Amino acid sequence: MSFNACDALTGVTLNADRGEVLAVIGPNGAGKTTLISIVAGLLAPSSGCTRVLGLDATGESKALRGRIGLAGQDIAVYPAHTVEENLRFFGSLNGLRRRELTGAVEELLEVLQLGDLRKKRAAILSGGQRRRLHVGCALVYRPDVVMLDEPTAGADPETRQQLLRIVCQQASRGSLVVYTTHYLAEVEELRARVAVLAHGRIVAEGTVDRLIADHAASELALRFEGALPTVDWPGARVLADTLLLPTSNPTTDIVHALEAVAEHREQLCGLEIIRADLERAYFNIVTDGGCS
Amino acid sequence: MTRALLLSRHDAAWLCREPAPLVTVLITPALLVLFIKPLYADAVTRLGYLHGDGVQLAVPGVAVMFSFFLIGLVTDSYFREHGLQTWQRLRLSPVRTWEVLLGKSTLCSALSVTQTAFLFALGWTVVGLHITGSILALATMALALAACVSSFALALCAVSASRRQAFAAERVVTLTWTLVGGALVPTDLMPALVQWIAKATPVYWAVNGFRQVVLDGAALTDILPCLAAVLAFTAVFTAVALWRFPMDQERLHWT
Numbered sequence: 001m002s003f004n005a006c007d008a009l010t011g012v013t014l015n016a017d018r019g020e021v022l023a024v025i026g027p028n029g030a031g032k033t034t035l036i037s038i039v040a041g042l043l044a045p046s047s048g049c050t051r052v053l054g055l056d057a058t059g060e061s062k063a064l065r066g067r068i069g070l071a072g073q074d075i076a077v078y079p080a081h082t083v084e085e086n087l088r089f090f091g092s093l094n095g096l097r098r099r100e101l102t103g104a105v106e107e108l109l110e111v112l113q114l115g116d117l118r119k120k121r122a123a124i125l126s127g128g129q130r131r132r133l134h135v136g137c138a139l140v141y142r143p144d145v146v147m148l149d150e151p152t153a154g155a156d157p158e159t160r161q162q163l164l165r166i167v168c169q170q171a172s173r174g175s176l177v178v179y180t181t182h183y184l185a186e187v188e189e190l191r192a193r194v195a196v197l198a199h200g201r202i203v204a205e206g207t208v209d210r211l212i213a214d215h216a217a218s219e220l221a222l223r224f225e226g227a228l229p230t231v232d233w234p235g236a237r238v239l240a241d242t243l244l245l246p247t248s249n250p251t252t253d254i255v256h257a258l259e260a261v262a263e264h265r266e267q268l269c270g271l272e273i274i275r276a277d278l279e280r281a282y283f284n285i286v287t288d289g290g291c292s
Numbered sequence: 293m294t295r296a297l298l299l300s301r302h303d304a305a306w307l308c309r310e311p312a313p314l315v316t317v318l319i320t321p322a323l324l325v326l327f328i329k330p331l332y333a334d335a336v337t338r339l340g341y342l343h344g345d346g347v348q349l350a351v352p353g354v355a356v357m358f359s360f361f362l363i364g365l366v367t368d369s370y371f372r373e374h375g376l377q378t379w380q381r382l383r384l385s386p387v388r389t390w391e392v393l394l395g396k397s398t399l400c401s402a403l404s405v406t407q408t409a410f411l412f413a414l415g416w417t418v419v420g421l422h423i424t425g426s427i428l429a430l431a432t433m434a435l436a437l438a439a440c441v442s443s444f445a446l447a448l449c450a451v452s453a454s455r456r457q458a459f460a461a462e463r464v465v466t467l468t469w470t471l472v473g474g475a476l477v478p479t480d481l482m483p484a485l486v487q488w489i490a491k492a493t494p495v496y497w498a499v500n501g502f503r504q505v506v507l508d509g510a511a512l513t514d515i516l517p518c519l520a521a522v523l524a525f526t527a528v529f530t531a532v533a534l535w536r537f538p539m540d541q542e543r544l545h546w547t
Contacts, residue, residue: 040380040384041384042380042383042384062386065384065385065386065387066384066385066386068384069384070380070384072377072380074377075377076376076377076378076380076381077376077378078302078376078378079376080305080306080309080310081302081305081306081309085305089298089302090381090385092294092295092298093295093298093299093382093385093386093387094385094386095386121309137381138381
């Protein structure tokens with residue numbers, strides 16, 4: 001998949017391959033849903049081009065029908081129909097027949113842990129169950145590209161884990177999964193390639209490890225009572241009653257830090273290692289416009 | 293075609309789960325026929341049918357009027373897809389525009405035919421309706437009417453921006469057609485100007501076709517002008533639906 005468009009999204013260029021999970025993260029209003037809609041062919045870009053599975057998503061959208069699965073932010077299921085009927089309907093509509101359809105539906109009912117609820121109407125499902133069904137309707141016909149727009153929003157931890165498992169399964173089967181979320185721990189868990197979108201632009205892109213390495217550093221946080229000591233430590237900074245010391249090797253540097261404040265150890269009342277993670281990298285990227 | 297059938301079966305299952313509209317389809321028109329039959333006794337005599345007792349006007353009129361009231365099933369089904377956000381899923385599926393149109397209208401057509409058959413059967417068995425003409429002509433007119441109703445419903449879906457807009461248009465247009473077209477009061481008893489305007493409504497031709505079969509003993513060939521007129525309306529509505537059906541647009545269920 002490649003994408004290059006302007007306007008609400010400006011100069012966005014992204015490439016992703018099958019078997020990959022591409023996580024698109026960014027603040028509300030950054031353009032994530034617009035991006036998903038354009039790639040899915042639901043929205044035409046004012047300029048630029050989107051190629052999905054080698055086809056123009058706008059001009060050749062008919063050829064892509066049945067090959068893209070979308071679970072948007074809003075749950076899209078038929079409340080008067082049962083869990084099984086919802087899955088069978090979207091499977092049939094996208095070309096699955098008889099054994100293939102039954103196999104796909106049964107597999108999803110098991111994976112989504114909806115087997116016991118198969119005869120229940122979607123209207124009476126809990127929020128988490130309905131969300132799982134919503135994602136299932138996008139996956140039942142085994143699309144080559146799966147777009148999941150904040151699929152875990154409002155889901156409990158158990159539902160979230162199940163959905164993450166399904167995402168990994170889809171990618172391992174060779175589907176490209178485009179995944180948007182505000183829960184950055186999910187992105188780390190998925191080991192996804194990440195694109196950070198802000199104000200309609202891609203401000204950073206890379207693996208989780210790359211983004212953390214480039215945009216965040218671990219810190220030693222030393223909290224004091226009273227006046228803070230002055231230390232000779234590159235990048236040291238003060239935040240209220242805490243001295244923050246950047247480190248690339250916390251286990252070794254913790255000893256050096258204690259030595260550096262040895263004369264003030266009576267005032268030292270707390271020590272914590274703040275490890276660099278995607279969330280810290282994300283904040284740095286978004287607040288600094290991509291430059292940490 | 294399979295996908296069109298799938299869509300109509302899906303709607304049928306929905307109707308079975310929430311069958312309230314079926315009350316409108318069968319019970320309400322049946323009651324109306326029974327209650328208004330005496331009111332037409334004088335009218336049918338004034339039209340020159342001295343042995344008529346009113347049922348000859350009541351059944352065709354109510355059948356046509358309530359067929360057009362089925363439009364709501366189609367518009368509701370279409371806008372419901374937008375309200376439930378499932379329209380996006382349909383857009384991403386291989387379903388084609390004509391399959392959506394066919395799938396969304398099949399249930400309405402089937403119910404229209406069922407309703408008409410039920411009302412004529414009720415008239416025959418309960419209130420002594422004697423059909424003097426061809427049953428084939430009657431059935432053909434019922435099919436043409438069903439096609440006309442469904443195509444008009446699809447045209448409404450195509451040009452309305454929201455469910456409420458479609459609902460308002462549906463009520464205004466169908467009630468006007470019903471009144472002007474002679475479903476309630478025979479156009480022969482109306483002023484000349486209204487009689488002329490009536491011919492611009494599909495209701496007029498459908499009601500006339502049915503009444504010719506019931507009162508004049510008409511055969512299929514006798515009602516060909518009425519059938520042609522109803523089918524011409526159907527063609528126009530279908531053309532509007534195909535031309536304007538917004539497959540690639542999101543619509544509002546409720547504004």
